[in-house]
Amino acid sequence: xTGAEDIPVAAGDTVYVGPGVYREKLTVxxxxxxGTPIIYIGDVTGxxxxxIGGLVRWTGSADDIALTxxxxxxxxxxxxxxxxxxxxxxxxxxVLHITTGALFWTIQDCWVACGLLDGLYLTCVAAxxxxxxxxxxxxxxxxxxxxxxxxxxxxxxxDNEVRNCVFMGDPYCGVGVLGAGGTDIxxxxxxxxxxYSVRATSLPAGYTAxxxxxCVLVGGTSFYAATLGFLLEDHNSINSAAGLNVxxxxxxxxxxxxxxxxxxxxxxxxxxxxxxxxxxxxxxxVARALFGxxxxxxxxxxxxxxxxxxxxxxxxxxxxxxxxxxxxxGASLKxxxxxxxxxxxxxxxxxTTITVYVYREANYAGTNPQMIIKxxxxxxxxxxxxxxxxxxxxxxxxxxxAAVPTYVVVELVSGNTAVAGNYAVYFDDLGVT
Amino acid sequence: xxxxYYVGPGGNDANxxxxxxxxxxxxxxxENIPVVAGDTVYVGPGVYREMLTCxxAGAxGSPISYIGDVTGxxxxxVxxxxxxxxxxxDIAFTRAHCVECAAAGxxxxxxxxxxxxxxxxxxxxxxxxxxxxxxxxxxxTFTAMAGQAAGHGVYIVSAAASxxxxxxxxxxxxxxxxxxxxxSHINSGDVIRNCLFVGLTLSAIGSASHGGVSITxxxxxxxxxxxxxxxxxxxxxxxxxxxxSLFWSCQYGLRSTTLxxxxxxxxxxxxxxxxxxNVAVGAQSNAYPALLAPPLQSPGYAMPWHLGDLxxxxxxxxxxxxxxxxxxxxxxxxxxxxxxxxxxxxVQWQPVSRxxxxxxxxxGASVKxxxxGRxxxxxxxxxxxxMTFSVYVYREANYAGTNPSLVVKxxxxxxxxxxxxGAAGGWNPLxxxxxxxALPGYLVVELVSENTAVAGNYAAYFDDLVIT
Numbered sequence: 001x002t003g004a005e006d007i008p009v010a011a012g013d014t015v016y017v018g019p020g021v022y023r024e025k026l027t028v029x030x031x032x033x034x035g036t037p038i039i040y041i042g043d044v045t046g047x048x049x050x051x052i053g054g055l056v057r058w059t060g061s062a063d064d065i066a067l068t069x070x071x072x073x074x075x076x077x078x079x080x081x082x083x084x085x086x087x088x089x090x091x092x093x094x095v096l097h098i099t100t101g102a103l104f105w106t107i108q109d110c111w112v113a114c115g116l117l118d119g120l121y122l123t124c125v126a127a128x129x130x131x132x133x134x135x136x137x138x139x140x141x142x143x144x145x146x147x148x149x150x151x152x153x154x155x156x157x158x159d160n161e162v163r164n165c166v167f168m169g170d171p172y173c174g175v176g177v178l179g180a181g182g183t184d185i186x187x188x189x190x191x192x193x194x195x196y197s198v199r200a201t202s203l204p205a206g207y208t209a210x211x212x213x214x215c216v217l218v219g220g221t222s223f224y225a226a227t228l229g230f231l232l233e234d235h236n237s238i239n240s241a242a243g244l245n246v247x248x249x250x251x252x253x254x255x256x257x258x259x260x261x262x263x264x265x266x267x268x269x270x271x272x273x274x275x276x277x278x279x280x281x282x283x284x285x286v287a288r289a290l291f292g293x294x295x296x297x298x299x300x301x302x303x304x305x306x307x308x309x310x311x312x313x314x315x316x317x318x319x320x321x322x323x324x325x326x327x328x329x330g331a332s333l334k335x336x337x338x339x340x341x342x343x344x345x346x347x348x349x350x351x352t353t354i355t356v357y358v359y360r361e362a363n364y365a366g367t368n369p370q371m372i373i374k375x376x377x378x379x380x381x382x383x384x385x386x387x388x389x390x391x392x393x394x395x396x397x398x399x400x401x402a403a404v405p406t407y408v409v410v411e412l413v414s415g416n417t418a419v420a421g422n423y424a425v426y427f428d429d430l431g432v433t
Numbered sequence: 434x435x436x437x438y439y440v441g442p443g444g445n446d447a448n449x450x451x452x453x454x455x456x457x458x459x460x461x462x463x464e465n466i467p468v469v470a471g472d473t474v475y476v477g478p479g480v481y482r483e484m485l486t487c488x489x490a491g492a493x494g495s496p497i498s499y500i501g502d503v504t505g506x507x508x509x510x511v512x513x514x515x516x517x518x519x520x521x522x523d524i525a526f527t528r529a530h531c532v533e534c535a536a537a538g539x540x541x542x543x544x545x546x547x548x549x550x551x552x553x554x555x556x557x558x559x560x561x562x563x564x565x566x567x568x569x570x571x572x573x574t575f576t577a578m579a580g581q582a583a584g585h586g587v588y589i590v591s592a593a594a595s596x597x598x599x600x601x602x603x604x605x606x607x608x609x610x611x612x613x614x615x616x617s618h619i620n621s622g623d624v625i626r627n628c629l630f631v632g633l634t635l636s637a638i639g640s641a642s643h644g645g646v647s648i649t650x651x652x653x654x655x656x657x658x659x660x661x662x663x664x665x666x667x668x669x670x671x672x673x674x675x676x677x678s679l680f681w682s683c684q685y686g687l688r689s690t691t692l693x694x695x696x697x698x699x700x701x702x703x704x705x706x707x708x709x710x711n712v713a714v715g716a717q718s719n720a721y722p723a724l725l726a727p728p729l730q731s732p733g734y735a736m737p738w739h740l741g742d743l744x745x746x747x748x749x750x751x752x753x754x755x756x757x758x759x760x761x762x763x764x765x766x767x768x769x770x771x772x773x774x775x776x777x778x779x780v781q782w783q784p785v786s787r788x789x790x791x792x793x794x795x796x797g798a799s800v801k802x803x804x805x806g807r808x809x810x811x812x813x814x815x816x817x818x819x820m821t822f823s824v825y826v827y828r829e830a831n832y833a834g835t836n837p838s839l840v841v842k843x844x845x846x847x848x849x850x851x852x853x854x855g856a857a858g859g860w861n862p863l864x865x866x867x868x869x870x871a872l873p874g875y876l877v878v879e880l881v882s883e884n885t886a887v888a889g890n891y892a893a894y895f896d897d898l899v900i901t
Contacts, residue, residue, distance in 0.1 A: 021746065044729040044730065044731050045729075045731055045734075050789065051789065051798075052787045052788075052789050052798055053729070053787070054729075054786060054787070055726070055727065055729065055744070055745075057744075057746065059746075064721075064722070064724060064746045064747070064748055065720075065721055065722070065748060084732075085730060085731060087727050087744075089722070089724065090722060090724075108730075108732070109730030109731060109732060110730065111727030111728070111730070113722075113724075113725075113727075114703070114704060114722045114724070136730060136732070137730075138727060138728075138730075140654075140681075140682060140725070141654075141655070141681055141682030141704040168631075168632065168654065168655050168682070169632070169654060169655025169681070169682030169683070169704075191606065191631070191632035191655055192632045192633075192634065192655040192656070192657075192682075218606050218607070218608060218632060218634075219607075219608055219632055219633070219634035219655075219657075220634070239608045240608070255524050256524075256552065256577040256608070257577070257606065258523060258551055258552070258576065258577050259576060259577075259605065259606050261514070261549045261574035261576055261603060261605070262574065262603060262739075263503040263512075263513065263514050263515075263547075263549075264503070264547060264572035264573070264574065264601055264602075264603070264763075264764075264765075265503050265504055265547065265572065265765065265844060266546075266571075266572060266601070266761075266765045267761075267765040267766075267842065267844075268504075268764075268765055268809075268842070268844060268877055272739060272740075274605075274631075274738075274740040275606075294732070294733070296730075297728075298730070298731060298732050298733045298734045300733075319511075319513060320511040320512065320513070321511075322509075322510065322511055331510075331511060331874070342734075344737075374733060374734065376731060376734065380733075406798070409734055
């Protein structure tokens with residue numbers, strides 16, 4: 001990584017980092033520019049690098065036991081930098097450390113764990129400028145009395161955004177807003193962040209409040225502000241001990257999330273995505289003020305606000321059905337409401353046809369059901385049901401996939417917006433030739 | 434009327450319950466038949482909004498078993514989560530428990546497997562009245578417990594040797610504790626193994642004066658306490674033992690009121706606010722980070738991932754544990770025969786990666802098992818049509834132990850196995866002809882390395898899996 005940085009990279013450059021383990025500290029020497037950031041991408045699919053894919057780990061440890069280096073990434077006043085797709089761990093200080101006034105950093109799709117101090121430490125000193133964006137990241141166990149993410153500075157309005165992140169077991173706080181006004185936090189999940197899930201202090205006069213919306217909090221303590229007004233919360237589900245100096249949001253509730261749990265069967269590993277909401281849980285379909293368009297698993301949220309869940313999307317609305325089937329004696333996939341079901345299908349770079357039949361019930365509304373074929377690095381291929389409701393209609397597409405990665409994701413989509421009547425969607429007889 | 438009995442949505446408690454077609458509607462409907470020692474009750478996928486009161490005792494060797502049929506093989510043919518909830522609306526805590534023991538007491542030898550419990554006012558599964566003994570709770574999940582003092586997943590109180598077994602369970606996302614063991618007790622004989630505890634505000638496992646508990650191969654992440662002995666054990670106590678377990682990001686890892694009441698060894702504690710309180714450091718314990726494997730995050734793709742897997746870099750994947758290591762893991766996978774290759778914690782490490790160097794077909798990639806482990810692939814079936822599975826395997830020169838194998842598994846059926854009989858250093862075919870049964874509508878193909886060698890080159894590669 002340092003070798004790439006020292007080329008040197010310039011604004012607009014992209015660095016693809018292949019799967020493997022990188023035991024180094026990257027000192028960021030160069031700034032990107034507005035519209036042309038410098039982007040480091042951990043190529044987990046192998047699409048741009050080794051053709052195989054896997055974890056792209058970046059560690060502060062030399063031996064996977066000791067915390068050898070202080071940071072994985074360190075910067076001073078460097079702007080417009082983006083990091084995506086990395087497993088970051090085991091630093092003796094902050095995993096990412098921006099010591100002075102860097103602007104416009106983007107951290108996406110990263111796993112941040114085992115820092116002795118904070119996970120991400122970002123300073124914000126410039127006044128009234130858009131700030132950092134952190135999304136679809138996991139934060140595990142910031143050690144000792146520290147934060148998953150700490151925004152530091154004395155800034156009235158940063159426009160920092162944190163969304164679709166999971167904070168698990170940070171003994172101090174999930175997100176710290178220490179003098180960084182205008183930081184917005186949405187669609188995050190906080191579990192056992194012992195002291196506070198979000199903590200706001202030291203905002204300068206004339207500040208814009210930090211906000212926390214559409215989040216799910218379980219355990220630990222909820223929200224803290226040094227002064228009433230520093231932190232505004234609403235549309236959250238809070239199952240934590242009471243915080244301090246944060247007024248209860250009018251649309252917040254205490255509905256305990258009912259997360260999808262694995263279906264355990266002796267001797268079999270049944271697929272399971274932790275923290276996905278179940279169909280029935282109370283926060284899986286609540287109207288919300290603002291929300292990320294994609295959840296932590298990369299699943300696009302539904303178009304209807306009232307059908308969006310807080311935290312990770314309740315996209316697992318999937319059931320097998322033996323009543324509405326195209327082939328008698330078989331079973332179909334049922335989407336009782338809007339949602340997406342993804343399937344991995346291995347392919348080679350030869351002409352390929354994928355077909356599936358879809359049936360939507362009479363009261364279905366919104367964009368008709370779709371089959372979307374996705375291959376990392378390629379544009380999505382979308383086929384939308386053009387047939388009538390109440391019948392089985394074919395969705396089909398023929399094309400030549402790219403050679404790598406050697407799979408596509410077929411997404412079966414219900415975009416239903418109706419809230420009354422019969423609006424389920426069924427898919428059956430998927431064929432790949 | 435002899436069992437087994439069946440319960441499921443669309444049933445009726447006026448039915449006999451002796452077949453899926455004549456199924457009962459409720460768990461209590463089955464209980465009130467009444468069940469007798471040795472009976473099995475298969476519970477179909479669905480949601481059960483009731484509190485099962487256990488009125489009957491099983492007997493040694495013939496427990497009364499309630500099986501949540503998540504594969505659907507014995508019930509609806511479809512499968513899914515079998516949920517028992519204490520809530521009527523998925524918000525409020527409506528009932529006291531999901532399962533309780535009748536006040537009359539003495540309801541011994543009960544078994545619960547495959548259920549997802551949630552949302553009761555107090556403990557979701559309560560075994561308290563009359564000192565019930567010898568309960569088995571396996572492959573169950575407990576979540577959304579109430580924020581009350583007794584709002585645990587499992588709440589056990591006994592005054593006599595209780596002999597309960599809790600294994601392969603997940604306790605998660607709750608504003609309270611996981612397992613509470615109460616009752617002043619010298620030696621309970623209770624065993625807890627292969628359980629995953631995530632995000633429990635209070636104690637994941639709490640013993641209040643409850644001695645003789647063995648806790649092995651559990652993983653504790655982001656809990657108030659991992660294991661806590663909150664009340665001193667009685668005179669002549671047998672200590673609570675904790676081995677082969679992982680503690681990460683808990684407020685307290687291991688915590689006891691009195692030194693020697695909680696004895697630990699072969700554990701890894703890292704990143705906890707306090708690793709131990711009144712607990713001596715086990716000679717073979719360490720402070721290695723768990724280094725759990727993260728999901729492969731890529732925009733727009735939800736890649737399969739199991740919480741609790743160790744990453745390939747975790748040094749806990751290949752160190753010698755205690756003799757008490759469980760033989761399987763949370764996900765039901767058999768641990769390797771070599772002690773030094775058994776992962777600590779609830780989830781056995783699977784050393785699987787793709788490889789583009791050692792391949793059977795040039796230009797492709799193989800599945801590499803860097804060491805002993807198993808790679809499972811789901812394959813849908815079409816009724817009972819015969820299927821042929823063939824794959825090529827290559828083992829390196831220093832591989833030792835039982836040769837690599839191809840295993841085809843179907844829930845409810847005997848495993849079919851073919852073991853590599855060819856030479857090391859070459860690609861050898863493995864072929865199995867299998868006639869599946871109709872349900873469930875899938876098979877699991879397992880590619881297995883049982884390597885025991887610890888030095889040299891001992892990886893196994895699989896390539897060109899063909900299913901016809």
